[in-house]
Amino acid sequence: MKRRNLALSIIAIALLLLFLIFADSSLDSYQKRILNLCAIYVILGLSMNLINGFTGLFSLGHAGFMAVGAYTTALLTMSPAIKEQTFYLEPIVAPLANLNMPFLPALLMAGILSAFVAFIIGAPVLRLKGDYLAIATLGFSEIIRIIFTNTQSITNGSLGLKSIPPHTNLWWSFGGAALTVIFMVFLIKSSYGKAFKAIREDEIAAESMGIGLFKHKMLSFVTGAFIAGVGGGLLGSLLGAINPNMFRFVLTFNVLLVIVLGGMGSITGTVISAFVVTSGLEYLRFLDETIDLGFIEIPGVAGLRMVVFALLLMMVVVFFRNGLMGTNEFSWDKLISFLKRKFPFKKEVGH
Amino acid sequence: MFFQDMTFELFMQHLTNGISLGSLYALIAIGYTMVYGILRLINFAHGEIFMMSLYFAFYGVAMFAMPWYVAFIVTIILTCLMGMLVERAAYKTLRDSPRITVMVSAIGASFFLQNLAVVLFGGRPKAFPTVGLFTDVLKIGTVSLQRLTLMIPIATMVFLWGLLYLVNKTKTGMAMRAVSKDHETARLMGVDVNRTITITFAVGSILAALGGIMWGMKFPQIQPTMGVMPGLKAFIAAVLGGIGNIHGAVIGGFLLGIGEILLVAFLPELTGYRDAFAFIMLIAILLLKPTGIMGEKISEKV
Numbered sequence: 114m115k116r117r118n119l120a121l122s123i124i125a126i127a128l129l130l131l132f133l134i135f136a137d138s139s140l141d142s143y144q145k146r147i148l149n150l151c152a153i154y155v156i157l158g159l160s161m162n163l164i165n166g167f168t169g170l171f172s173l174g175h176a177g178f179m180a181v182g183a184y185t186t187a188l189l190t191m192s193p194a195i196k197e198q199t200f201y202l203e204p205i206v207a208p209l210a211n212l213n214m215p216f217l218p219a220l221l222m223a224g225i226l227s228a229f230v231a232f233i234i235g236a237p238v239l240r241l242k243g244d245y246l247a248i249a250t251l252g253f254s255e256i257i258r259i260i261f262t263n264t265q266s267i268t269n270g271s272l273g274l275k276s277i278p279p280h281t282n283l284w285w286s287f288g289g290a291a292l293t294v295i296f297m298v299f300l301i302k303s304s305y306g307k308a309f310k311a312i313r314e315d316e317i318a319a320e321s322m323g324i325g326l327f328k329h330k331m332l333s334f335v336t337g338a339f340i341a342g343v344g345g346g347l348l349g350s351l352l353g354a355i356n357p358n359m360f361r362f363v364l365t366f367n368v369l370l371v372i373v374l375g376g377m378g379s380i381t382g383t384v385i386s387a388f389v390v391t392s393g394l395e396y397l398r399f400l401d402e403t404i405d406l407g408f409i410e411i412p413g414v415a416g417l418r419m420v421v422f423a424l425l426l427m428m429v430v431v432f433f434r435n436g437l438m439g440t441n442e443f444s445w446d447k448l449i450s451f452l453k454r455k456f457p458f459k460k461e462v463g464h
Numbered sequence: 465m466f467f468q469d470m471t472f473e474l475f476m477q478h479l480t481n482g483i484s485l486g487s488l489y490a491l492i493a494i495g496y497t498m499v500y501g502i503l504r505l506i507n508f509a510h511g512e513i514f515m516m517s518l519y520f521a522f523y524g525v526a527m528f529a530m531p532w533y534v535a536f537i538v539t540i541i542l543t544c545l546m547g548m549l550v551e552r553a554a555y556k557t558l559r560d561s562p563r564i565t566v567m568v569s570a571i572g573a574s575f576f577l578q579n580l581a582v583v584l585f586g587g588r589p590k591a592f593p594t595v596g597l598f599t600d601v602l603k604i605g606t607v608s609l610q611r612l613t614l615m616i617p618i619a620t621m622v623f624l625w626g627l628l629y630l631v632n633k634t635k636t637g638m639a640m641r642a643v644s645k646d647h648e649t650a651r652l653m654g655v656d657v658n659r660t661i662t663i664t665f666a667v668g669s670i671l672a673a674l675g676g677i678m679w680g681m682k683f684p685q686i687q688p689t690m691g692v693m694p695g696l697k698a699f700i701a702a703v704l705g706g707i708g709n710i711h712g713a714v715i716g717g718f719l720l721g722i723g724e725i726l727l728v729a730f731l732p733e734l735t736g737y738r739d740a741f742a743f744i745m746l747i748a749i750l751l752l753k754p755t756g757i758m759g760e761k762i763s764e765k766v
Contacts, residue, residue: 171564237751243563244506248703249750252743255696259743263736362692366571373568416582423576430569431557 118445129287137283145283146351147395152286153347154387156293158371159380160340165369166377166440167301168333169313171247174234175368177254178338180261180360181230182223182345184268187277187355188212189219195276202272203265216280220346227342228335230257235334239327242316254365261357273356274349281351289347290384293340297380300336309333313378374429375437382438397421473606478729479722484613484682486721487620491675492698493705493713494627495668501644501708502664504563508570509550511695512577513669517543517676518592518686519585525593532595540673547669548662550577556658574695581688592684599681616678623674624714627667631710640664644708693739697724700746706759715757720745 136148157179164172191199193211204210214222238249261268268274300306308329311319320326349355371390375382400417429436492514499507520542524535554573558566598612631637639660642650651657679694680686701720705712724741727734749756 165564171567237747241750241754244504244567245703245750245754247567248506248699249747251696252700252746256740256743256747259737259740363575366575369568369571373565377564416579416587419579420576420583423572423579427554427569427572427576430565430572431554434558434561434565 121445133283133287147392148283149281149286149351151388151391152283152290153281153344153351154368154371154391155290155384156286156344156347157341157368158375158383158387159293159297160337160344161368162372162375162377162380162383163297163300163309163340164333164337166372166379166383167306167313168309168330170239170330170334171243172250172334172337173247173362173365173369174250174254175341176360176362176364177250177257178227178231178341179345179348179364180254180257180357181227182342183349183355183360184261184274185223185226185342186216186219186346187274187349188267189214189222190216190278190280190350191274191276192278199272199275200266200269202270205269206266209267216278216285216350220343223346224339224342227345228339231335231338232331235331239330239334251362251365254360255362258357258360261360268357271357273354273359275354277350277353277355279350279353281347286347286351289343294380294384301380305329305332310378370426373436374426376435376439376441378440379436379438379442381441381443382436386437393425394418394422474729476607477609478725480607480609480613482722482725483718484616484721485725486718487617488675488679488682488717489694489698489701489721490714490717491620491623491671491678492694493701493717494624494710495672496699497702497705497707497710497713498640498664498668500702502640502661503555505555505566506570506699507555507665507668508567508695509554509573509577510668510672511691511693511698512574512581513543513547513550513691514672514676514679514694515581515686515688515691516546516577517669517673518680518690519581520673521677521680522590522592522686525595526590532593532597536677539677540670543673543676544666544669547665547672551662551665556661574691578688578691585688587688589685589687592680592686594684595681610682612678612681616682619674619678623671624710627671627710630667636660636663697742700742703746703756704749706756709756709758712756712758 136145140148157175160178161172161175164170188196188209189212192213196205196210234250234253238246238253241249262271264270301309308319308324311322311324312326312329316326367390371387372383374390375384375386397418400421492510495510495513496507499505499510517539520539521535524530524538525532528535530538550573554569555566558569598610598615600611602609602611602614629637631640639650639655640663642653642655643657643660647657650660697720698717701716702713703716704719705714705716707713720742723745724738727741728738753759
């Protein structure tokens with residue numbers, strides 16, 4: 114059994130690698146961009162799922178962490194010449210002007226800074242519960258955005274940063290996503306993961322079993338923020354231009370959507386729904402454009418895409434409350450027994 | 465120091481502006497606080513209901529050329545219906561679901577309305593019609609104000625009195641208070657819980673419409689995303705005062721409105737941080753007294 118599952122996993126990973134090689138060489142840049150976005154949403158979704166789904170902390174501050182990550186990565190990877198061009202209204206502060214790093218350390222710095230911000234925010238905020246926690250984290254994320262809008266000499270204010278070096282490619286984004294998935298699987302299996310779940314199920318029971326509530330909540334919050342920061346960095350580098358208005362509440366909402374549709378507390382669910390939601394949003398784009406049926410032209414309505422999308426979301430929330438996977442995870446054993454049940458004749462062929 | 469270039473007239477002007485902004489926050493905050501009190505749900509769509517009311521009034525007056533009082537009554541009725549519809553579509557089916565699911569549905573409803581407004585009304589800002597009776601400038605001594613600035617707090621007080629009468633003196637109000645304590649017990653006592661919840665949404669939406677109409681005359685630029693910030697701030701006002709408590713929402717609204725205006729008036733260099741003020745207040749109150757100024761201490765049952 115074990116050996117079969119290992120073999121299947123290796124085959125699946127090999128197939129994914131082959132697909133990536135194929136995608137990298139033969140897909141056009143638009144399709145690659147969507148794939149990149151999907152993978153980045155896997156990273157962001159998992160980071161939020163760690164905090165909201167596994168630990169049960171209702172945090173709505175993700176856009177703030179992503180902003181910190183995106184700005185850090187952008188400022189660390191932009192060359193001094195580009196920075197001078199971008200900051201035409203007010204020159205950038207001295208130490209940042211000449212700082213330049215390769216992509217990987219910049220991403221790590223993004224994660225570390227974002228985790229540090231989470232640590233500072235978490236100290237007071239994590240004492241709150243439920244809706245209060247949600248609103249306080251939302252407030253902090255808005256404060257981060259407002260600070261970024263006003264610190265002209267560090268973040269270029271509302272003008273935002275442009276010509277960020279486009280480092281993000283399929284290897285970076287899928288590599289990051291794969292690493293995050295592996296990390297999450299091990300984290301959730303570890304004693305920390307079990308403690309997180311215990312806190313989610315019942316704080317008081319968890320505490321009386323000797324789980325340090327504050328320590329574990331903080332750990333989950335800071336780890337989630339680290340991953341979100343890295344995801345934000347990848348996103349900024351993919352888009353090439355960022356400004357504070359990108360990091361409004363809507364962004365947090367998009368990530369929340371991914372984890373709710375996938376199932377709060379399911380890694381598999383988040384991965385699947387990140388792909389479904391991101392590519393779904395792109396496929397719905399035809400709603401905004403004019404449709405030509407040959408004999409009649411249906412004029413596109415700008416914004417209709419988001420209306421349909423919000424409607425679909427609400428229908429899913431109303432009719433499938435636990436999302437796609439609930440708290441279940443994918444395993445080869447389950448898949449095979451499912452297939453056997455669905456197609457019983459296959460079993461006889463196999464024998 | 466502060467008062468060096470702040471004349472008395474200017475100060476009075478800022479203060480009255482703050483009070484009228486505070487009244488508007490208070491009116492919207494009541495909608496949040498009532499729904500939270502009864503359903504333990506942050507009705508994220510409330511800001512969008514407020515925004516829609518502005519568009520209803522705009523179309524009533526500017527497009528269908530109704531006299532302002534007819535248009536305003538139509539606005540109030542439409543907004544009220546919309547509030548009930550949102551409750552029906554987004555919350556009623558999720559009554560026994562986990563909190564986070566309902567919250568996502570609420571955010572979804574808000575998102576939906578916002579984008580619907582973009583599709584129906586267009587993304588470009590529109591100018592809210594001016595009604596001479598309210599928007600003319602009034603001079604009291606050396607202080608010049610729009611009539612509206614004085615009318616808003618008075619109107620708010622009247623609406624508030626009506627609301628308190630409804631909640632404290634009528635049978636419906638008694639049902640509301642009962643449901644907010646305990647759904648099951650209220651049901652056993654013969655209260656129609658679903659009907660009471662619908663009425664709560666209707667009342668909250670009517671107040672949002674009243675706030676919206678006055679907001680539109682005071683800040684006459686409307687666009688589909690305009691509900692977000694007032695919505696968030698009004699919610700903060702509700703938390704500030706102690707969520708679930710109507711008096712608290714009003715106090716919170718005034719504190720926030722006056723504080724925000726005076727901050728910008730006294731420290732103009734912080735203008736960019738104007739929106740952050742509310743959030744800082746929110747976090748401060750959550751840390752110092754999470755139940756808010758008027759909130760009761762909730763003990764946890766194990």
